[in-house]
Amino acid sequence: MTAADGDDGPNGIVRYSISSGNEREEFRVDPATGAITIHQPLDYDTVPEYRLNITASDLGFEPHHATAMLTVTLTDINDNAPVFNQTSYEAFLPENTPPHSTVYCVQAHDIDSAKNAVIQYSIVGGSGKDVFSIEPKTGIIFSKTSFDYEELNTYIVDILAANADSPMYGSTKVVVHITGKNEFYPRFMQPVFHFDVSESAEVGTSVGIIQATDQDAGDDGVVFYLFVGSSNDRGFSIGSETGMIKVSRRLDRETQNRVVLTVMAKNAGGIRGNDTDEAQVIVSIQDGNDPPEFQQAVYDAVISEGASPGTKVIIVKAVDKDVRPQNNQFSYSIIGGNQGHAFKVDPATGDVETTSQLDRETVPAYTLTLGAIDTGSPPQTGTTTIRIAVQDVNDNGPLFDPPEVIGYVMENEPPNTSVMTLSAMDPDLPPNGAPFTYRLVGGRQKDLVTVERQSGVVKTTRSIDREMTPQLDILVSV
Numbered sequence: 001m002t003a004a005d006g007d008d009g010p011n012g013i014v015r016y017s018i019s020s021g022n023e024r025e026e027f028r029v030d031p032a033t034g035a036i037t038i039h040q041p042l043d044y045d046t047v048p049e050y051r052l053n054i055t056a057s058d059l060g061f062e063p064h065h066a067t068a069m070l071t072v073t074l075t076d077i078n079d080n081a082p083v084f085n086q087t088s089y090e091a092f093l094p095e096n097t098p099p100h101s102t103v104y105c106v107q108a109h110d111i112d113s114a115k116n117a118v119i120q121y122s123i124v125g126g127s128g129k130d131v132f133s134i135e136p137k138t139g140i141i142f143s144k145t146s147f148d149y150e151e152l153n154t155y156i157v158d159i160l161a162a163n164a165d166s167p168m169y170g171s172t173k174v175v176v177h178i179t180g181k182n183e184f185y186p187r188f189m190q191p192v193f194h195f196d197v198s199e200s201a202e203v204g205t206s207v208g209i210i211q212a213t214d215q216d217a218g219d220d221g222v223v224f225y226l227f228v229g230s231s232n233d234r235g236f237s238i239g240s241e242t243g244m245i246k247v248s249r250r251l252d253r254e255t256q257n258r259v260v261l262t263v264m265a266k267n268a269g270g271i272r273g274n275d276t277d278e279a280q281v282i283v284s285i286q287d288g289n290d291p292p293e294f295q296q297a298v299y300d301a302v303i304s305e306g307a308s309p310g311t312k313v314i315i316v317k318a319v320d321k322d323v324r325p326q327n328n329q330f331s332y333s334i335i336g337g338n339q340g341h342a343f344k345v346d347p348a349t350g351d352v353e354t355t356s357q358l359d360r361e362t363v364p365a366y367t368l369t370l371g372a373i374d375t376g377s378p379p380q381t382g383t384t385t386i387r388i389a390v391q392d393v394n395d396n397g398p399l400f401d402p403p404e405v406i407g408y409v410m411e412n413e414p415p416n417t418s419v420m421t422l423s424a425m426d427p428d429l430p431p432n433g434a435p436f437t438y439r440l441v442g443g444r445q446k447d448l449v450t451v452e453r454q455s456g457v458v459k460t461t462r463s464i465d466r467e468m469t470p471q472l473d474i475l476v477s478v
Contacts, residue, residue, distance in 0.1 A: 013059045021052040044074040045111045078116035081168035082108035082161040089174045095149035095181055103141040108161035108170050119161050128155030149180035150217045184215040186223045186265035188279040199253040200288025207245040212265035228262040253285045254321040289327040289376035292320040294384035305360040306393040316350040318372035318382055327376040336369030360390040361427040394432035398424040398478045411466035422456035424478045436478050443474035451476055
């Protein structure tokens with residue numbers, strides 16, 4: 001680039017410079033010749049055009065300037081490859097979707113100019129290479145066939161985005177998930193299931209497993225089990241996902257020896273019609289070793305304390321409803337409350353008898369625990385309670401209380417003066433105890449006193465001289 005100056009000498013010498021539009025110093029100008037050269041690499045995709053202000057100045061004492069605008073337009077080259085914004089994408093396609101259905105649309109970007117940013121898409125690999133196609137210009141992926149979720153449910157498609165007639169390209173992959181549809185319904189492997197369980201099985205004991213199948217894969221093939229109607233109150237529970245039937249309460253073969261349960265198999269969610277299946281479960285309850293049962297929980301009996309040893313007190317009765325002989329044979333035994341071993345029971349008949357003389361004043365009542373113990377393995381014991389009241393007999397005489405009685409009287413007191421009041425006790429119950437009758441039966445001075453029969457009050461019969469009779473000795477019976 002040149003400029004002309006008509007002056008001679010130094011005033012005619014021109015110097016060139018770039019005054020603006022060259023902030024990054026992409027260009028340089030030769031001060032003497034005005035030749036412009038490239039100083040930094042140029043990038044069309046960053047700055048496609050430059051506007052440079054070129055200044056020409058002379059060397060005069062007061063220099064003069066001239067400016068010119070130089071427009072530099074860059075031409076683009078294909079120096080950028082197409083780029084996807086993700087290294088992989090995920091697409092979802094329901095099974096049984098007809099062929100030629102749209103699956104996904106991928107899109108790459110090229111920052112080159114339009115003529116160098118033409119992109120062509122192609123499938124170059126992956127497990128889905130032969131079952132998917134892609135529209136070269138739009139990047140829309142289509143299915144080439146119909147898919148079965150149960151056969152294969154994940155495909156990988158490797159996608160290439162390339163410029164035409166250029167080695168520049170970008171790549172990504174699309175993971176296509178085939179989603180399932182609930183095509184099939186649960187079906188039990190058999191219409192009736194048979195199980196056995198002992199009536200003595202503990203709560204939580206496993207009875208058996210039922211099973212239904214569903215040809216769907218994934219969540220649509222998960223089977224749930226539940227009891228129908230009154231089957232929920234028959235003493236059993238079922239695992240909703242396992243089909244495991246367990247004992248939920250104590251069983252009693254003697255009450256019910258066979259239970260019929262109705263079980264439904266279904267998929268998740270609500271019931272929409274005939275999308276379920278039902279089966280019957282027949283549980284036979286086998287005989288377990290139940291304990292014998294007494295006819296009464298409590299027996300009451302009365303026995304006189306005067307009864308001789310071997311006297312029958314009461315007969316108890318128990319029954320065992322078990323079927324197996326080793327489980328329904330039992331014997332009676334006193335297992336508690338038998339103080340002093342005062343009673344015994346006949347192991348076979350349940351007759352309870354006394355074994356020794358009873359004493360109501362020592363033990364007025366007994367509470368026996370009687371057991372019926374069977375011969376099962378392990379043996380089971382049923383129990384009952386016998387309450388025995390001991391009746392009183394007049395087997396104890398009265399005793400003076402206190403036993404040594406001392407009275408006092410002043411000499412010369414008139415007749416009928418009270419000397420003392422006798423008292424007695426008897427451990428027997430009325431009427432074998434109080435009230436008592438007192439009687440004067442002897443003593444050297446028995447003529448000097450009297451005893452009132454009912455009250456036991458001792459009184460003098462005359463005035464007594466202490467110097468002649470300092471002490472009165474009398475004998476009283478009660």
